[in-house]
Amino acid sequence: MSLASTLAAASGPPSPGPADFNLPAIFEVGALEVTKPMVLLAFSAVLIVALFAASARPAAVVPGRLQFAGEMVYGFVRNGIARDNIGSHDFQKFVPFLFAVFTFVFVNNYYGLIPVVQFPAMSHIGFPLALAVITWLVYNGAGIKQHGFLGYLKHETVPSGMKGPILVLLVPLEFLSNILLRPVTLTLRLFATMFAGHLLLLLFSLGAEYLLLHSENTLAIPAGIASAILFVGISFLEILVMFLQAYVFTLLASMYIGEAVADEH
Amino acid sequence: MISTRLVAATEGEELNPLIPHAAEIVLSAVVFLLLLFLIVKFVVPGFEKAYKERTAAIEGGIEEAQAAQKEAQAALEQYNAQLAEARHDAARIREEAKEQGAQILAELRADAQAEAARITAAAHAQVEAERAQVVAQLKSEVGTLATELAGRIVGEALSDDERSQRTVERFIAELEESAN
Numbered sequence: 001m002s003l004a005s006t007l008a009a010a011s012g013p014p015s016p017g018p019a020d021f022n023l024p025a026i027f028e029v030g031a032l033e034v035t036k037p038m039v040l041l042a043f044s045a046v047l048i049v050a051l052f053a054a055s056a057r058p059a060a061v062v063p064g065r066l067q068f069a070g071e072m073v074y075g076f077v078r079n080g081i082a083r084d085n086i087g088s089h090d091f092q093k094f095v096p097f098l099f100a101v102f103t104f105v106f107v108n109n110y111y112g113l114i115p116v117v118q119f120p121a122m123s124h125i126g127f128p129l130a131l132a133v134i135t136w137l138v139y140n141g142a143g144i145k146q147h148g149f150l151g152y153l154k155h156e157t158v159p160s161g162m163k164g165p166i167l168v169l170l171v172p173l174e175f176l177s178n179i180l181l182r183p184v185t186l187t188l189r190l191f192a193t194m195f196a197g198h199l200l201l202l203l204f205s206l207g208a209e210y211l212l213l214h215s216e217n218t219l220a221i222p223a224g225i226a227s228a229i230l231f232v233g234i235s236f237l238e239i240l241v242m243f244l245q246a247y248v249f250t251l252l253a254s255m256y257i258g259e260a261v262a263d264e265h
Numbered sequence: 266m267i268s269t270r271l272v273a274a275t276e277g278e279e280l281n282p283l284i285p286h287a288a289e290i291v292l293s294a295v296v297f298l299l300l301l302f303l304i305v306k307f308v309v310p311g312f313e314k315a316y317k318e319r320t321a322a323i324e325g326g327i328e329e330a331q332a333a334q335k336e337a338q339a340a341l342e343q344y345n346a347q348l349a350e351a352r353h354d355a356a357r358i359r360e361e362a363k364e365q366g367a368q369i370l371a372e373l374r375a376d377a378q379a380e381a382a383r384i385t386a387a388a389h390a391q392v393e394a395e396r397a398q399v400v401a402q403l404k405s406e407v408g409t410l411a412t413e414l415a416g417r418i419v420g421e422a423l424s425d426d427e428r429s430q431r432t433v434e435r436f437i438a439e440l441e442e443s444a445n
Contacts, residue, residue, distance in 0.1 A: 018280040038292055045300040049307060056311025061318045074312045096309045100301040125282060126289025131297060133290075195282055 014210050016202035021123060021195070037121040044107040044121070052103070077102045077250060085254040086261065094257050097138055101131065102250040105190065109242035112198055113235060120242070123194040125187065128249075132186035135253045140179070143260030152260070182256060186249060193245050197238045204231035410440065 025033035055070025063071055077099045082091045105122060112120030122128050143152040157174040158167065204227050211217075211224030414436050418429055 018282045021282055022280055032288055038289065041293060041296055045296045045303070048300060049303040052304070053307040053311075056308045056315075059311040059314040059318070061315065061322050063315065067315070070308075071312060071315065074308070078312075096305045097301060099309070100297065100304045103304075104297055104300055123282075124286070124289050126285035126287075127293040129285050130290045130293035134294060134297060191282075 013215075014203075014206040016199055016206055020202055021198070023119070036119055037124050037127070040111050040117065040119065041108060041121045041127060044104060044111070048100075048103045048107055073103070074099060081247075081250050081254050085251070086258040090261060091258075094138075094142070094254070098250050098254050101135065101253055102246055105131070105249050106243070106246035109194060109246055112194065112201070112242065113238055120194040120198050122190050122245075123198050125191045125195075128190040128194075129183075129187045131190075131249070132183040135186060135256070136183040139253070139256040139260045142257055146261045156260070178259075182252075186252060190245050190249055193241055197234075197241055200234050201231065201238065204228070204234060410436075 023036045025035050026039060027034050052070050052074070055066045056074075058064060058067050060067060078091075078095050081102070082095050082098050085091075086094055105128075108121040108127065110120075111117045112123070140152070143155065146152065147155050153175075156178045157171045159170060159174065162170055208224050208227035208231060211220040211227060215224070414433075417432055417436065
């Protein structure tokens with residue numbers, strides 16, 4: 001309470017908000033403004049492909065260091081996520097998609113913690129939205145291919161073992177949650193955590209800077225130190241959250257696919 | 266409400282982070298699909314190939330080891346069988362040798378006994394023959410001697426006992442002389 005009043009009393013304290021995510025354009029191509037997250041996003045693909053292509057190229061039975069590291073990530077997605085959730089029968093054809101999702105989200109999240117770069121691209125809602133829509137197309141497409149259009153609709157909306165008038169209530173609910181809301185929640189979960197995390201880091205880093213260097217209030221120095229410590233703590237939390245969000249996005253995508261292609265649920 | 270916010274966002278005063286930029290959606294989709302394509306083309310085949318080869322190598326190694334073990338087992342059994350056979354053969358040969366030895370010994374013994382008997386018999390026969398010859402010779406000589414002795418005794422005066430005694434003694438001395 002005292003901290004908040006101190007901040008309020010000081011003249012011109014920083015107040016990071018959504019505007020801080022709207023970075024000025026680096027350059028313009030025609031009418032299109034190219035911003036930092038766009039460049040980062042494009043670079044992430046280059047980075048991922050370069051790294052993993054180099055890792056996968058030897059394809060040796062006894063892997064070298066780079067191949068081993070690449071296989072660890074690939075095996076984590078392939079065996080730990082895809083096979084466990086889709087089943088060993090037909091998980092193989094979804095592995096590239098899930099691997100791309102995981103690495104793409106992972107790299108674009110960790111941009112937020114890399115010095116100088118320091119901007120999680122996934123905090124711009126357009127990026128996770130596109131990813132969620134593609135995921136939606138993939139799992140619905142896989143389900144329709146497996147069961148046919150009507151068969152898939154029945155598969156997703158009619159819970160097994162349910163009969164009678166209760167279906168009038170259940171079918172719209174299932175349709176809403178399994179078909180309509182999944183891309184929305186996928187998008188919002190990833191976007192919101194990255195957005196909030198970056199906002200927190202901004203708040204505590206700018207706050208610490210302001211309190212330690214520009215404020216003349218007597219409480220400013222201890223508050224600034226506390227703010228800097230919190231910044232470090234939240235950075236560590238973000239390390240965890242950034243991985244978890246990449247993992248959760250991939251995990252949910254694989255679960256949606258697994259459910260869609262399952263014989264009976 | 267959304268439209269007013271959109272207006273606000275375009276004006277740059279009150280930004281709503283929930284309103285996506287169309288350019289960003291398109292860019293993200295394009296970059297992601299490109300990434301997916303490149304991963305399908307360059308990343309996944311390598312890793313899958315390594316997995317497959319590793320699995321094959323491990324399974325091949327296990328099979329090889331099992332085959333080798335089976336082979337070793339077969340060889341061991343074969344050796345054991347051969348060893349048993351060899352032992353059996355050795356025992357049989359030893360038995361045969363023993364039997365043959367005993368047989369040879371018995372034959373030798375029989376031969377020796379026969380030889381001994383033969384030699385004894387020959388010796389007996391020779392002794393008998395020599396005795397018979399001596400007896401025959403003695404018989405004829407005793408006759409002659411007796412005749413000669415009788416003649417001499419008769420030729421001399423039978424009344425003279427001393428003389429006849431001397432004649433007998435002389436005869437016996439001659440006889441002994443001739444014998445020597």
